[in-house]
Amino acid sequence: MKKYKSSFILIIVLLVFWEIYVRAGFINVRILPPPSLIFQALFSHWNNLLPHVLQTLLETVIGFLIAAILGFVTAILLDISPKINKTIYPLLIISQTIPIIALAPLLLLWFGFGILPKIIIVVLYCYFPIAITGAGGLSQTKKQFMKLLTSMNATYWQGLFLVRFPSSLPSFFSGLKIAATYSVAGAIVGEFVGAYQGLGVYMQQAANSFSVALVFASIFVTVLLSFMILKAVMILENLFTCHSREGGNPD
Amino acid sequence: MSAPKLAIKNLSKNYLLTNNKTVTALKNFNLSVFPGEFVSIIGPSGCGKTTLFNIIAGVEKETSGTISLDGNIENSRRGKFGYMFQEPLLLPWRTVEQNLILGTDIKKIPKIIAFKKARLLLKEFNLEKYGDQYPSTLSGGMKQKVALLRTLLFNDSFLLLDEPFGALDQITRNSLQLWLKKVLKNFKTTVLFITHDIREAKLLSDRIIKL
Numbered sequence: 001m002k003k004y005k006s007s008f009i010l011i012i013v014l015l016v017f018w019e020i021y022v023r024a025g026f027i028n029v030r031i032l033p034p035p036s037l038i039f040q041a042l043f044s045h046w047n048n049l050l051p052h053v054l055q056t057l058l059e060t061v062i063g064f065l066i067a068a069i070l071g072f073v074t075a076i077l078l079d080i081s082p083k084i085n086k087t088i089y090p091l092l093i094i095s096q097t098i099p100i101i102a103l104a105p106l107l108l109l110w111f112g113f114g115i116l117p118k119i120i121i122v123v124l125y126c127y128f129p130i131a132i133t134g135a136g137g138l139s140q141t142k143k144q145f146m147k148l149l150t151s152m153n154a155t156y157w158q159g160l161f162l163v164r165f166p167s168s169l170p171s172f173f174s175g176l177k178i179a180a181t182y183s184v185a186g187a188i189v190g191e192f193v194g195a196y197q198g199l200g201v202y203m204q205q206a207a208n209s210f211s212v213a214l215v216f217a218s219i220f221v222t223v224l225l226s227f228m229i230l231k232a233v234m235i236l237e238n239l240f241t242c243h244s245r246e247g248g249n250p251d
Numbered sequence: 252m253s254a255p256k257l258a259i260k261n262l263s264k265n266y267l268l269t270n271n272k273t274v275t276a277l278k279n280f281n282l283s284v285f286p287g288e289f290v291s292i293i294g295p296s297g298c299g300k301t302t303l304f305n306i307i308a309g310v311e312k313e314t315s316g317t318i319s320l321d322g323n324i325e326n327s328r329r330g331k332f333g334y335m336f337q338e339p340l341l342l343p344w345r346t347v348e349q350n351l352i353l354g355t356d357i358k359k360i361p362k363i364i365a366f367k368k369a370r371l372l373l374k375e376f377n378l379e380k381y382g383d384q385y386p387s388t389l390s391g392g393m394k395q396k397v398a399l400l401r402t403l404l405f406n407d408s409f410l411l412l413d414e415p416f417g418a419l420d421q422i423t424r425n426s427l428q429l430w431l432k433k434v435l436k437n438f439k440t441t442v443l444f445i446t447h448d449i450r451e452a453k454l455l456s457d458r459i460i461k462l
């Protein structure tokens with residue numbers, strides 16, 4: 001917590017500046033409500049907001065987990081043979097040039113207004129960074145480790161699970177962290193296009209009724225959700241990679 | 252004299268460069284190592300010492316020549332030698348004990364037996380207090396000791412030690428040389444040892460070969 005002290009102070013300063021700027025009348029409160037009004041709106045509408053938050057959270061978590069599994073499997077596929085890598089890798093890169101937001105209406109047409117199209121959009125947002133950083137991590141295993149495994153007559157899968165996957169965990173987690181920051185935004189994009197419930201729906205309803213404070217309150221919750229997922233990934237990362245970092249060597 | 256444990260005949264290794272030129276790392280190399288013998292190989296940098304070990308251990312393929320183990324020509328030699336590299340190559344996410352059983356994990360020896368063997372080995376050399384520690388907390392010398400014990404646990408009949416003390420300071424190096432002598436006394440191990448240090452080779456070896 002100590003290392004984020006300066007960032008925390010900066011946020012407080014910006015919020016205070018924002019509050020004073022709006023209260024001083026430099027801008028209309030209806031256009032840009034001050035932070036105090038946003039928090040007030042958030043607390044007073046929390047009961048209405050909660051089901052939407054839970055819906056978005058559900059879509060995000062399911063989508064993120066599926067993306068993590070698919071990303072992991074893709075990373076291994078890319079690693080297994082150079083032929084598969086040469087075939088799949090360019091397709092993966094090209095797939096990223098397709099704007100996901102343009103796919104959202106199609107997904108809605110194909111799968112309806114339920115949870116599935118949102119989950120697919122979250123998967124599309126999160127899958128790529130996980131697969132690419134994972135494959136990169138696996139390919140960057142120290143050559144000497146590979147020689148050691150070869151000298152011990154390890155099979156591909158033994159090498160993968162005993163040495164290469166654990167050594168690539170920092171890369172995997174980099175991808176997971178990037179994906180975690182995209183994940184909630186992905187779900188909201190899906191909800192914008194068409195949904196019955198979710199933060200995207202709530203934001204649109206708030207904007208349609210000119211309740212800017214509630215739009216900001218939803219944005220604040222979105223940030224909070226993204227941060228929570230990111231933090232969960234960071235806790236897992238710390239748990240799984242704490243010993244991989246070089247500690248204090250007595251030399 | 253008994254039959255050689257390892258017999259290398261006319262071993263050559265050429266590397267093809269990107270400009271289609273070939274570089275010869277080893278040319279018609281011959282060597283016989285007898286059971287329980289400690290043979291040191293000395294030679295200048297780039298003379299092919301590590302290439303020789305890589306070929307013996309099956310990490311690299313020879314261009315020509317034969318390698319026999321216990322009288323039989325062995326074409327697939329992987330897993331038949333305990334190969335220790337210049338770097339300790341300990342897995343940072345595994346404790347000392349878990350690192351020791353890496354080779355036995357690969358050999359699919361049940362964990363309970365592997366851990367028992369690892370603990371016995373650590374106890375035998377007064378290192379049991381390090382069993383639960385992670386490599387990042389160990390000194391360079393201690394890492395080399397753990398790497399050597401891991402190599403022994405994987406295969407204690409034939410060791411290939413590639414400059415295991417090369418990166419250590421002189422004091423640690425001296426103490427590890429004595430430690431290695433003590434360790435090998437307990438095993439009937441045949442050892443091929445690469446070093447730049449003639450004094451080290453004299454101290455440890457039954458025979459010294461210049462490559």
